[in-house]
Every structure is written in structure tokens, then in C-alpha cells.
Amino acid sequence: IRAAESADEQYGALLDEAHRLAGASPLAGIVRALQCLKCVQFVTALTFAAEVGDFSRFRSGRSITSYFGLAPSESSSAAKKRMGAISRCGCALTRSLLVECSWSALRCSPAKGKACPEPVDVRIRERARTLSARLCSHRRSLVARGMPACKANAATAAELARFMLFLGSEQQSLAAEAS
DSSP states (O other): OHHHHHHHHHHHHHHHHHHHHHHHSTTHHHHHHHTTSTTOOHHHHHHHHHHHOSGGGOOSHHHHHHHTTOSEEEEEETTEEEEEEEOOOSOHHHHHHHHHHHHHHTTOOSSSOOOOOSSOOHHHHHHHHHHHHHHHHHHHHHHHTTOOHHHHHHHHHHHHHHHHHHHHHHHHHHHHHHO
């Protein structure tokens, strides 16, 4: 029990330090904006933003899903084209966090809003609310159609990565306009 308490204290200290460092970084606004999405907490937002860095380097949602290994692999020959499991290229930590977030999307309610950290632009908050509702309802529809949970999670994680890219790009644009 003492070891568990010590581990909890160390985790709390590390998390506080991460909050302090993230608040002082140029990615602070993006991390706050990403946390407005349901299922995305501080650690996932910080990891995603740090891995992506400059959000303008990705031109499409396909490029971000491919970057994190959430795009399906392909096996082609002549006229046949078969899609396989996700490629699992890229940062395994970020991909794992996105998949974990997609598990929680199954339990989220599309109707309820999520409190965003302050200060986040109203346009970002509204966009995040809309995207969160789409994410939750899409996850439920995949499972309702009979898709296995692991495949539904991979599809939801890919969609979440695209939404996070979109929100991060918007926040980066707003920050550039303000300065």
C-alpha cells in the first residue's frame, strides 16, 4: 500500500510538471483546444500535439492517419486490391492513446458537452462539440452494424486523429491571426 501511495505521489508530481511545461510551450493553446474533444484528456492532447508539432505539415486526414499507423495496410497485385489491418507505423504511444480514447467514445453521450480548459476560443469550443457528437454517434453506429469492437476502435481512433488534426490546425491558424 505504501508503494502504491508513493507511486501516486510521483505520478501527481510528474503530471503537475507536465502541466507547467505545457503551459509555457508554444503548443499550449493547441493542447487546450484538443482537450475540448470528448474522450481527449491532457496527456493525450499533449502527446498528440508534441508528436505533430506544426499542424500545417499535414495536408489531409489521410496523411495523419497514415503517420500514426491507423490507415489500413494494402496488398495489391495486378487487378486485385485488398485492404488489411492497420499498418501500425509511426508513434506507437500516440496510436495507443488514440485507441484508448476510442474505447471511451463508446460510453460517451453525444448530447452532453465537455468543459474546455480556459481560455479556448468560442469557435474552437463549438467545433469541438460538433466533432465530439459525430465521433460518439459514429462509434455507436459501427458497433450497432455488427463491426467487431477492435475494428470499430481502430476506425474511431483514425477519425479522432483527423478531428484532432483539424482542431489543432484551426487553433494554430487563430493563434497566427492573433499575433
